[in-house]
Amino acid sequence: MAVPGEELIIWDAAGDPEADGPVTYRWEGHAEDGSARSLLRYVELNGERLRRRYLEWIHDLGESRISRGGARLIDRMQLGDGLSYWWMTTLVEQSLIYKSPRIADAIRLLALEEIILGQRPQMVRLVSANDAVHRVLRGLCLEIGVSYVRQRPRHRRRQPLTLRRLYRLTPHWCRAVIATTRDIVTRWPLRQASKSEWFAGDRAFCFISYFFHLDADSCRKGSYRSHYWEQLPGILQTRGYAINWLQLYVPSAAVPSTSVGLEWTSRFNAFRTREGYHTFLDAYLSWNVVIRVVLGWLRLLVLSIRLRGIARAFRPSGSHLSLWPVLREDWTDSMRGPGAANNLLMMKLFDVAMRSLPHQPTGIYLCENQGWERAMIHAWRKHGHGRLIAVAHSTIRFWDLRYFTDPRTLRSDDPHSIPRADVMALNGDAQREAYRSGAFPHDSSAACESLRFGYLRDRARHLPVDRGARDHTRVLVLGDYNQSETIRMLDLLARAHPTLPPTMTFTFKPHPGQAIDVSEFASLNLTVVLEPLERILSAYDVVCSSNSTSAAVDAYLAGLPLVVVLEDTQFNFSPLRSRSGVCFVGTPGELAAALSRELGVAVDRPPQDEFFFLDPELPRWKHLLGVDGAFAA
Numbered sequence: 001m002a003v004p005g006e007e008l009i010i011w012d013a014a015g016d017p018e019a020d021g022p023v024t025y026r027w028e029g030h031a032e033d034g035s036a037r038s039l040l041r042y043v044e045l046n047g048e049r050l051r052r053r054y055l056e057w058i059h060d061l062g063e064s065r066i067s068r069g070g071a072r073l074i075d076r077m078q079l080g081d082g083l084s085y086w087w088m089t090t091l092v093e094q095s096l097i098y099k100s101p102r103i104a105d106a107i108r109l110l111a112l113e114e115i116i117l118g119q120r121p122q123m124v125r126l127v128s129a130n131d132a133v134h135r136v137l138r139g140l141c142l143e144i145g146v147s148y149v150r151q152r153p154r155h156r157r158r159q160p161l162t163l164r165r166l167y168r169l170t171p172h173w174c175r176a177v178i179a180t181t182r183d184i185v186t187r188w189p190l191r192q193a194s195k196s197e198w199f200a201g202d203r204a205f206c207f208i209s210y211f212f213h214l215d216a217d218s219c220r221k222g223s224y225r226s227h228y229w230e231q232l233p234g235i236l237q238t239r240g241y242a243i244n245w246l247q248l249y250v251p252s253a254a255v256p257s258t259s260v261g262l263e264w265t266s267r268f269n270a271f272r273t274r275e276g277y278h279t280f281l282d283a284y285l286s287w288n289v290v291i292r293v294v295l296g297w298l299r300l301l302v303l304s305i306r307l308r309g310i311a312r313a314f315r316p317s318g319s320h321l322s323l324w325p326v327l328r329e330d331w332t333d334s335m336r337g338p339g340a341a342n343n344l345l346m347m348k349l350f351d352v353a354m355r356s357l358p359h360q361p362t363g364i365y366l367c368e369n370q371g372w373e374r375a376m377i378h379a380w381r382k383h384g385h386g387r388l389i390a391v392a393h394s395t396i397r398f399w400d401l402r403y404f405t406d407p408r409t410l411r412s413d414d415p416h417s418i419p420r421a422d423v424m425a426l427n428g429d430a431q432r433e434a435y436r437s438g439a440f441p442h443d444s445s446a447a448c449e450s451l452r453f454g455y456l457r458d459r460a461r462h463l464p465v466d467r468g469a470r471d472h473t474r475v476l477v478l479g480d481y482n483q484s485e486t487i488r489m490l491d492l493l494a495r496a497h498p499t500l501p502p503t504m505t506f507t508f509k510p511h512p513g514q515a516i517d518v519s520e521f522a523s524l525n526l527t528v529v530l531e532p533l534e535r536i537l538s539a540y541d542v543v544c545s546s547n548s549t550s551a552a553v554d555a556y557l558a559g560l561p562l563v564v565v566l567e568d569t570q571f572n573f574s575p576l577r578s579r580s581g582v583c584f585v586g587t588p589g590e591l592a593a594a595l596s597r598e599l600g601v602a603v604d605r606p607p608q609d610e611f612f613f614l615d616p617e618l619p620r621w622k623h624l625l626g627v628d629g630a631f632a633a
Contacts, residue, residue: 006013008121012128013153030586057316088371089334094401179338190282199242200358208365222267227564243276304335375421390421395575396434450612457614472503480546548573
């Protein structure tokens with residue numbers, strides 16, 4: 001067996017490294033055996049420090065001056081009306097799950113730098129086909145004086161030349177043209193939506209929301225019901241308040257086309273006093289907006305050329321790493337790719353929409369800290385509207401970096417500082433704790449009841465009363481919005497299946513936004529169920545959840561035993577990370593062991609407000625919105 005310190009191997013290839021070889025860190029996966037260790041497990045153990053280092057670097061990047069004596073990057077990216085485009089870039093949005101998986105590579109590399117500097121091996125060997133990671137590690141080893149060699153995997157899976165892959169191989173400017181043309185053609189019919197009957201005055205609220213996650217049956221009948229907002233709009237209306245809805249259209253199974261969206265909003269608007277007044281952001285599309293987007297994109301293209309020295313700023317303070325090779329794609333997409341074009345389109349649309357709105361005393365929007373939100377906030381302020389409330393409608397997860405920012409960024413009062421809402425509405429103590437751990441000021445948040453998860457107030461009825469009497473174990477498997485993550489979870493379950501008791505049965509509930517072909521996992525004999533969780537949880541003994549879905553919280557609060565399957569290629573994105581009573585697994589063996597335990601026994605449930613405030617009368621919301629003593633009109 002090799003002496004530790006002679007050689008360090010980083011394994012990013014199919015199969016397993018030698019169990020008795022040099023110390024080896026798996027780039028992917030959670031298995032650890034012999035001298036093989038998991039880099040993902042190292043990241044989890046040191047998550048607080050690594051997350052903080054990454055956030056500090058993003059702040060420093062915005063403050064960097066590309067040329068000596070030049071302006072900050074934040075100031076260089078000001079596009080003319082006071083908004084710095086920097087705050088809309090993919091780098092700042094930090095959507096590790098949905099838009100920028102390369103951030104995970106950057107954090108892994110920060111972890112590897114710690115490991116290499118701590119162990120000081122004579123040689124680092126990378127077994128990987130990832131050219132970007134190779135360039136970063138080669139530069140690190142060259143700088144610290146450690147020998148380095150790269151070994152390409154022998155068996156590389158050839159990827160078929162699909163239309164998606166062909167699209168990815170085209171230049172960024174070409175992708176921008178294709179994606180923007182597609183988006184505009186798709187959304188152009190929404191220009192027909194009404195946009196001239198807005199409610200005005202002191203008793204009006206403006207909601208900015210997604211036209212998604214709707215109660216389709218109610219909407220078809222002309223009654224607007226969004227699961228994001230549930231009973232809140234009705235409470236306001238019974239107190240004599242009027243509601244304006246600025247909707248962002250998102251294709252879904254319930255609303256598969258713009259024609260359905262137009263039909264439904266037309267029905268709502270026929271009874272706007274009862275249902276609120278609805279229109280789409282895309283109602284403000286015009287040729288003038290399109291031309292302004294094209295001109296803005298050309299301006300960004302020129303700016304990106306002038307900032308060609310930006311690569312030098314991709315080195316975190318005190319680090320020997322250059323993160324440019326792994327994050328270059330994020331920068332380029334934000335400056336000249338589809339991301340840039342979409343950001344500019346949202347900027348122009350919100351500017352027109354907020355200018356057209358009569359003065360709104362209060363705005364309320366779904367907050368996920370996406371780039372479009374910064375454009376909306378800026379336009380809201382620019383056109384003189386009132387207080388703005390951001391609503392964190394779900395859970396705040398440790399590695400969802402969209403919700404975390406370096407404290408120096410938050411404290412800045414520079415003219416081009418990050419656009420922020422006046423108040424962040426947080427739906428429980430878990431979210432408040434997570435929000436404050438990101439150093440957000442205490443006076444910028446407010447406690448509010450959870451609207452999406454209100455049904456959990458009746459969670460006691462979810463517990464099956466006859467679990468002990470059953471002769472088999474019923475496992476409910478929860479899918480995720482990320483299709484690849486769901487497929488990996490089901491694959492892990494299929495590999496664990498031969499060692500599981502034959503009396504165990506499996507039911508699969510897919511995410512509403514994703515369809516999965518369960519026939520690919522025939523050995524599991526999966527039954528598919530589509531009903532809402534609140535109606536079906538009581539029928540199961542154990543819940544097996546994907547890595548990042550918030551649906552796991554439902555099972556947790558209902559007191560059901562919960563097994564969370566970690567993603568082989570990703571961090572622990574579970575909203576229950578670090579919570580006691582939750583079993584996290586990353587290998588088939590761990591999954592089989594967890595499901596085979598006596599998981600049908602009762603589980604101590606946390607206090608109701610540990611995750612969500614669930615008072616059905618919404619006293620916190622009424623206080624925040626100033627309608628405590630309002631009377632019905």
